Amino acid sequence: MTVILELEHVVKRFGGLVATNDMSFEVAKGESVGLIGPNGAGKTTIFSLIMGEHKADSGSIRLHGEELTKLATHKRIRRGVARTYQVPRPFADMDVLANIEVGLMPDSIMAMIFTAPADEEARAIARSVGLNDADLHRDPAELSMGDLRKLELARTLATKPEVMLLDEVFAGLTAGEIEQISGLLNEKRQEGMTYVIVSHDLRSLEPLIDRAIAMTQGTFVCQGDYATVMSDEAVRMAYLGH
Amino acid sequence: MSTQITWKHLALWALFLGGMALLPMLVGKGTLRTIIFANYLAIFAMSWDVLSGRTGYISFGHPFLIGIGAYTTAILSYRFDVPVGISIPVAVIVTMAAGTLFFLPALRIKGTYFALVTLAFMELMYQLVQVIRPDLTGGTRGISGVQTLTRGAVNGYYLSLALMGVIAISLWAMMKTRLGTALSAIGMNEEAVEGSGLNTTKLKLFAFMVGAGVAGIGGAFYVHYLGSIAPRALFDINFLFTIIVAALIGGASTIIGPMAGAFFLTFLLEYLRPFLPGAERYFIYGSIALILYMYEPKGLYEILRKARERLTGANA
């Protein structure tokens, strides 16, 4: 088992608030890990720190053993990690296809000018997440929440990540849509994708993950398989209040 | 969005520029003079649009860039007898350097604050031009008698048309590429562009350099058309107002929009002149701009597009 993503003693403070307090964990290649904890436990902050949207105050974040903390967000993406957001925020004035195309762009101005848009590849990705061809030329505003989540996944997949950080992928979805997205995630997993998933919907989360990491108030509580973690005294205290 | 450039597009451009080229045979010199101003305003509005309309970093200090280009070539050619063939390229380079200076705050601030800091840049420049080395800048009175490149309305018209045409087509072609899409994407959601693995700093810097370069070219040729330069003519809220309003009334984030806006505003102001020679003109002009902007913040381009949609929709 090769470790792909590791966090070591990561600390992040916002003013007086310690959002991430000495967090350490590892994720193996092909593994799917659930990050659980109550509201405000600092799960999303962990994602932001991995992506470099916030800079960690101390500690180390490594991908394939390479230190990420000094890199800008777009470089981390190129290294193979990408995330989705709790509230999808697509490019509002671009159609679905163009939205996905942004993720496929080369990061060089010359190349951007002189290469044609990779429409075919974008179309293939769209199909792979289950978006209809009819939707490709719609504006995001016309999409349902489920299709917006799919677009979010497609935009993320376009950057060809090895590790995907999924933030509340099931929020606002119908049961049918949840099933569809779960199926999709499992499919990608067969192809070797690694996931770190945050979700309030523990029921839907459970079948998707190999292992759970529990945290509260920015601090690591325990980890193990889902059942073990959920039966942990401290987790029950923090999460369920009893 | 990223539709390919087709022969139809090129034919439309050729038709438009060809039609413009025939104008001197059809209209009087007075009208040509008006169009020259419209052409330069279109250049400034397009330049503003590359920098602000696309990326969403609203610049309230665009006259700062134009003024740097204009002053550089004016000072070089008037005070030091540098040939225009050298002074204009130097002016463009200096303006692009100033564009990077403009860019520094954009690394840390955006939105409202960015708009304000650029406004401060312009005001600072207005103050400095008068204070520092007035023997070079001419202080508050500026410089009169700067070498003009053309004489007569027709020549001035063709020069401005050629400049505007080249800049418009280049920008249009550039914005048709993935780069244009990426820049517009920054305006919609900068984090998501960064999250797509693109270096937004680099993209913004490029947009700023192109915007500043165009402003520099426009400013330099403009001063060699006017033949005079004064701080009050450049670093002025009214000038800023005209540029931004031209870009927005026409339709930001398009090329045809700022051009249409520039023509609309210039002609509006000129056609009001015989009826309302005094301050009423600015009142009406500003009110029309305000009402249009309130009615459709996306501009004439959007109004026409919607109208066309409605028409074709009704037909279908």
Add this chain to the structure above:
Amino acid sequence: MSQILIQGLLLSGLYALIAIGFTLIFSVGRVLNLAYGAYLMLGGYAYFWVVQTMHMPKLLGILVAIGVGVLAGLLKHRLIVKPLKSDPVAVEIATLILAVVIQAGVVLVFNDSAKIMHPIVNGVWRVGGATVTYNILTATIASWVILIGLYYFVRKTHVGRAISAVSMDVKGAAISGINPDRINMITWGLSGALGAIAGVFFASYTQLSPSMWVAPLIIAVAVVIVGGIGSIIGTLIVAHIIGFMEIISTTLVAAELRGVFTMLLIIVVLVMMPKGLFGRGEL
């Protein structure tokens, strides 16, 4: 030294008065009202018309100025801010256009030559090597009274607390039963009134002219930028920083660099501390 202190306090008081209405809108509505300077202009001209053209009492002049300011604020909210759904950039641009329109309107009605107002209160007071006109003293005292009044209004009254709540968190305020739209409207009216009063004093300090809206706008912008999204106290402090910087640079450095220092301060603070000296505080 005492002279710098006295003159600094007087000028800063005026600057605080100029900036407070602008801060209020920025704090509550999250938009920059670039036509704010036009409130000052309208207030000043309204006062001038009542007192110096119609020869009516000064108090009436001030009341008319306030009325015009409130009306301008309410209209602006109703006709510009609401239709644009408080989109900050759109409001900035629309208010910039509006300011230019108002400027043309003032030229039409009053013509473009500058006018000087009578002192609101006559006489001078010589103290500590400085000469203080009662007019400026009145402006400063009025400024302090208004600021303290506003402070207590925001802290102690129902409407004031609602304004403060909206300034902190629009959604949260809405959940707790406050109508943000109504609060916004009240704030725009209040800001118009404050701007108009500031305009009367500013104009009695300097002059009335159709382009006079730019200078106070820049002062207000400087205060907001340097202070951060403003609190009343923050506005007061920053107004004093800018006022004193101006008096000191005028007295001890070079009077012609007055504006340059202010612009540099804006740029440096924005680039170094984008959130301003006091960051984002409650009103």
Add this chain to the structure above:
Amino acid sequence: MTRILTKGLCSAAMAGLLSAGAATAEVKVGFIGSLSSDTGRSTLRGAQIAIDELNANGGVMGGQQITLIEADTGEDVTEGIKAYEYLAETAEVDFIISGSIDDVSLGWLPRMQEYQIPTLDTWTSYIGIIDMVVEDPEGMAPYFMNIASDEALATLYINFGADVLKAKMGWDSVVILAEDTAFGQAITGLVTEALAPVAGIEVKDTIIYDIGTVDFAPIFSKAQATGADFIYQVSSVNSQVISSQYVKLQVPMAMTGVNVSALGMEYWEDTGGAGGGISTLSPIPSVGFKLDPASQAFVDTYQAKYDTRPVIPHFNGFNAYHGLKQAMAAADEAGGFKDAMAWSKAMEKQDLILEMDGKMWLRYGFWGADEVEEVTQRTYPHNARFDLTSPYEDAQPSMVVIQWTEDGDVGVVYPPEYATMEFSVPSWVK
């Protein structure tokens, strides 16, 4: 607004009808300047009255009627260029009369050089423009400025310094308060280099202030701290701010100098009386200036015709009135305006002497290209003729010093030949 709009549209429509009716040959005069400033209106109305009189007398150049076309600059430099182009290319005027301020004139001057349309400036006194005539006599041939240029203005002021400030008031030292503009720098230079040594007045300090200054209290404090006997102010932009604060603060120090806002009759009204005691140099004919019968007749006509401000035309109104007639006379001689060189030659020769009580009072003429003025030792081609030495027999002085009293009177205090009252200090100055 509607009223103004309708009025504007109506008058435009009427103008259209009239011009359509009079399809015969006509002379078109363009006005360039601000239609909403007292300055611009002075020139415009001066020109209009001259045109009315000429038309009533059967027109010019063999009976052609004159029409006046207005182009507003809004005192904006770029608008000024557009306005000039409009007059030249759309309205196709024969002659342009300008009430433009310095930078606006400088803005459209390259257009004048290109179009070669005979042009008369009545307000700007910038010596740099006369320098352009010196350097490029051919390109600038159609340009005339019938106000004494600022170098000449300042030169006479030195005599005022010696005769009045030093000799009569007994002042030995001065502090200069100058605005931070090209105008401020030019005048400051002249005062420091000429006033001081010639009149024997020591310059203690020069304080340059920003034109956006809100509060002049620290500046006045600084001036007082120099211990100078009086303040010399140089102010052309927002001048009423500094003078009204001087009055409001009752600065216990005499102040004189250049204050452009005090040049018009509306000064008292605009400052609400907060302008008493202020003295400034003024081009001629200033407010408070005794007028010869011809100029007085012009003012009477003006006041009968116009009831809005300015109540009395500024100096440039007189310049426009007399200057326009001279331009038409020159056109009569030169066979029209089309041949700009011929017109220019004829214009150079125009010489109008207005007498008062049997002696020369005002003279509207121009310096020849080779005439060297004795005091300043330079030429002033196409600039209004002036005389810098008493008793002013060749022409009127380049300027006079006027003063506003604390009860709202205004009069000329220098030179003695033209004075109507005595120079005095405000009551609060000991």
